Amino acid sequence: MTGQMTDRPEPVFAAPWHAQVFALTVHLNESGLFAWPDWAERFGAGLKARGLAKELDGGEDYFSVWLEVLEGYLAELGQAEPAEVERFRAAWEAAYLATPHGEPVHLQASA
Amino acid sequence: MVRFMPHDHHHDHRHGAEDHAHALLPPDPALRVKALETILTAKGVIDPAALDVIIDTYETKIGPRNGAEVVARAWADPDFHARLMEDATPVVADLGFFGRQGEHIVAVENTAEVHNMVVCTLCSCYPWPLLGIPPAWYKSDAYRSRAVREPRKVLADFGVTLPEGKAVRVWDSTAEIRYLVIPERPAGTEGWDVERLAALVTRDSMIGTGLARVPEDAA
Incomplete structure (x- = not known):
């Protein structure tokens, strides 16, 4: 049989937000906000720092570090201040909690 | 008022007493990613449609x-x-x-x-x-x-x-x-x-x- 994979395919991303944070980083790089080696250097340092505290298994914890490093980098670049991120995170949480199940969730900007 | 559409519809299932009353709350990191997207979109730094294209490319074409x-x-x-x-x-x-x-x-x-x-x-x-x-x-x-x-x-x-x-x-x-x-x-x-x-x-x-x-x- 040709062209057939007998390997069981693995999910590409284990959770939707893994894909979102990955795509966001790739997009920011492609739009010129930062060079990939600069990102990789920070991410590598972040993994190393977290890996000292506990062994990372390459799954959820890997993308948790990814997100943490991206948040730090965006703050450093003046693109997203931590307080602003927290404000919008809370706004999204409130929006989910206020939206009846099954309906699309909209964020109502407080500004 | 500005309205933002979420990109995904796969939400974390949490089984609590108040379950199903409201839209399922995504996990905390997902909300933080959404917060970043909201901020960067409002600033014109990112294009949400481009994010979807990147995800689609990696999930289906690469x-x-x-x-x-x-x-x-x-x-x-x-x-x-x-x-x-x-x-x-x-x-x-x-x-x-x-x-x-x-x-x-x-x-x-x-x-x-x-x-x-x-x-x-x-x-x-x-x-x-x-x-x-x-x-x-x-x-x-x-x-x-x-x-x-x-x-x-x-x-x-x-x-x-x-x-x-x-x-x-x-x-x-x-x-x-x-x-x-x-x-x-x-x-x-x-x-x-x-x-x-x-x-x-x-x-x-x-x-x-x-x-x-x-x-x-x-x-």
Whole structure:
């Protein structure tokens, strides 16, 4: 049989937000906000720092570090201040909690 | 008032008393990613539609089949093989497999004397255009630290035992250079076309933690 994979395919991303944070980083790089080696250097340092505290298994914890490093980098670049991120995170949480199940969730900007 | 549409509809199921009354609350990191997207979209730094295109590309269009095609062509076509080994980046770009981050692709070939294996000890640099998103084990601390220190033991964990005397060469990827292992062509595949050969090339064989399938297993 040709062209057939007998390997069981693995999910590409284990959770939707893994894909979102990955795509966001790739997009920011492609739009010129930062060079990939600069990102990789920070991410590598972040993994190393977290890996000292506990062994990372390459799954959820890997993308948790990814997100943490991206948040730090965006703050450093003046693109997203931590307080602003927290404000919008809370706004999204409130929006989910206020939206009846099954309906699309909209964020109502407080500004 | 500004309204933002969420990008995904897969929400974390939480089973609590108040469940189903409202939209399912995504996990905290998902909300933080949404917060970043909201801020950067409002500033015009990102285009939400571009994010969806990137996700779609990685989920459906990019995967180890790309790399398998490259390996199969290298096996079947001596001229392609020579060009690939000399400078893989333009050769794979000709097939439509571009490094999005401008990285160089280097092909390293397994022979009777040497087995190549790839790791990224820094983070998870990986030839995305050829292999897609790396598996969790490639990103794990265990693999990243052990691949260099004890590659034969790691190979044994993957069920690969190499003949005594075969050297193992471990390549540490960087943000600039990504490696593609060209596994040894299995015996009994003389005269096979590219499509048939590509079916023997597994993802792990292109990372070096596996070997190409033998024809009997692929049948």
